[in-house]
Amino acid sequence: MGQPTPNFVDLISALQAMLPVASLLVDDENQRPFECDGLAVYQQLPLVTVIPETLLQVQEILRLCCLHKVPLVPRGAGTGLCAGAMPHAHGVLLVMTKFDKILHINERTAEATVQPGVRNLALSEASEPYGLYYAPDPSSQIACTIGGNVAENSGGVHCLKYGLTVNNLLQVSMVTIEGELVTFGGDGLDAAGMDLLSLVAGSEGLLGVVVEIKVKLLPRAPRVQVLMAAYSNVTAAGDAVAALIGQGIIPAGLEMMDHLAIKAAEDFVKVGYPIDAQALLICELDGTDAEVEEQLQTVSQCFTDYGAYQIRVAKDDQEAAALWQGRKAAFPAVGRISPDYYCMDGTIPRGQVAHVLTRISELSQHYGLAVANVFHAGDGNLHPLILFDASIDGQLAQAEALGGDILTLCVDVGGTITGEHGVGLEKMPQMPYQFSDAELAQFRRLKAAFDPYELLNPGKGIPTLKYCQEYRSLHNG
Amino acid sequence: MADLTAQLREQVQQAKSEQIPLQIIGANSKSHLGRSVIAMPINTAEHTGIISYSPTELVIRARSGTKISDLNLALAEHDQRLPFDPPQYQMQGTIGGTVATNQSGPARPWFGAVKDSLLGLGLINGYAQEMNFGGQVMKNVAGFDITRLQCGAMGALGLITEVSIKVLPMFKASLTLVFEIDQAAALEIMPAWSNQNLPITGICHWQGMQYVRLQGGQSGVDEAASGLLKQLPGALLDATLAKEFWRQVREQELLQPHGSQVLWRWTGAADASAEALPGAQLINWAGAERWVLAEDRPADNMALVQYQGGDRQAEVNPAMDTHNRALQIRLKHAFDPHGLFNVGRSYAWL
């Protein structure tokens, strides 16, 4: 815990005056559960944690932080994987989980209005009776919140066909650091002026606190067909993915796992994956019966042409669910075989998959740390999981170095350091690699337009000028 | 086919040092949009050419002066298309202008707007700096989404030099059904049809007829057509007529203002009633976009865009609340502190 500043003492008494006792946590013990997000290697206790219940409280909290110039970090469910929601040592942690109401589902127009603390899966479950669902489905959907999804512009296995969070947003209301409520987007599909709705998506809590969200829902497809293809080498599987998309087939989902991930998942959930396979593709097709039948032929043919030695077409919903379960449980499965793992999130052009996987395995050997690969193959979004043991001196640093090399590799082949998990605190070192000084300065000016005092989630997402200068002198000198 | 980036940057640099405001002009096909402003032209019309196109990656990157029609031709060679199917404006419209004015065609509700296919872009800001945001990959959340922020910004944040766009395969089959029903009945049906699992890429109502376009795989399209015809008596429209109809909708040619007439555009909730906007109108986007010709503002309480015609010195876009307005002004300043680009084009105050 950092040293409370005089400003802070005033802030605390103001917060105490306005919030019920249960909404304000000040002692270390109660704040401990909030000291990190899903990337637990970064931990920090805030000075105070607030868990407001009303919009007015949120507005007042921001107003107070602005008045007293105290940093504020918004937090949803804390499943983020880039330390984006890690508290600030001298700041307030604003937990939005009490805002968990689905305000309205418009069956006719297939739209839902929700509070930011609504869990991603809860929205799809509530939409189910209307034959609707919310398409962006991060693997963490049981726990993560829609507010967090907006802040990270999260994706999921169905984003290949149905887009990321940003592509499914209709309207967002946000509280600014001055405590003002502002709404972007609207009832219609387009609003005049700059697209601030899209800007808020992926802004990692750096521009404001999201308090209400309207999203598009989709009708459930009459038929969903899942199939799995096994390969004896990753290159062939990677090429099959590129070929399939190149042929104009956009499956609802197209995922890939490598040998280590397959084995870990199979040991964990026992769904019948071929454990000798070097690569597995899991593909989901959706649509009407006729559409799915037509696609199934093409997809199976393509997988076979590229050397699949086994193709399994799920016979029923149960088998489909089982095939997915292994993929969805891949992270925890890897967690079972290694004391710690570190999940990366680079995106590359699909055609580079085979090349990048080969390079990753070379890097893995070089660092002496195993890497399991699980990824959204259709989008070229990789999730290499670096296995390490934090209790062994120096291994965390090694894992981070290996991770950094993987990210710069992604940039080198024309990709990006993060496809869906965000920059947060974690990927700051790679930002100056991907962006020029002019671009980073533009990001900072953009942030200042919303947050002139740099109070919202400071030290995350966008490196400061000083950080960049140090980076350049280190890497050019 | 020329890369004029360096020259354009030089022009911005000069405008900056001499404090001369600029108006960004592509092929000048959209001069009727936004407010009329007078400033020194900076022209991207010659800054053309496809920089890279990888059909298997489904990505094309082109300079901002490249015409939509040229992009369409290049894509058609590989059986691919722009998902947002923007108007071509007599084959003159450029991709830069399309992004800046946020133009999408009849398939908007199902295949998204420009922003949904936009992966990255190059921009020269008001500091005369060349910058690149986004990229060529499908998912990218590094840094703020400055790429999508440009959609609808009407060039207020800088000059777009090049754009990367996600493309999609061409539809294998296409057909259009017509139903003779009135406006109110059409608006009842539209949201229901729009939100079913149907391969719909257009629902319009125009002059007593509802037009429904189905596109996709042959079997899916046929299945959907017979299903809809069972729900409501209608007919298959001749393929040539259908093509021409959807072209006119996309090109915004069905309603053209004459004399003192104004073309008004409204976008809003698809289930808003027919009375919301009075008068004979074109209903597009399954009810979410409506167009009407009238001399005077047809409805006071609606957020209407004075799309074409009328007094273009006045505000033409719907009024913006004070908080949004303040943020747009601050953002403008963050990119263009000297007020060089398209000042006053979208709003008098921006």
Ligand SMILES: Cc1cc2nc3c(=O)[nH]c(=O)nc-3n(C[C@H](O)[C@H](O)[C@H](O)COP(=O)(O)OP(=O)(O)OC[C@H]3O[C@@H](n4cnc5c(N)ncnc54)[C@H](O)[C@@H]3O)c2cc1C
């Ligand atoms: C096992 C596992 C699997 C995952 N799979 C995926 C996946 O498939 N795809 C994917 O994209 N991500 C995935 N994630 C990452 C994570 O779940 C997402 O980033 C998710 O959107 C975070 O939501 P959250 O509610 O937990 O947000 P948090 O972690 O609490 O916060 C994330 C960021 O959002 C900000 N924030 C939160 N709420 C608000 C708000 N109301 N207003 C403003 N800012 C806010 C925070 O400051 C922080 O920067 C996975 C994580 C885990 C642990």
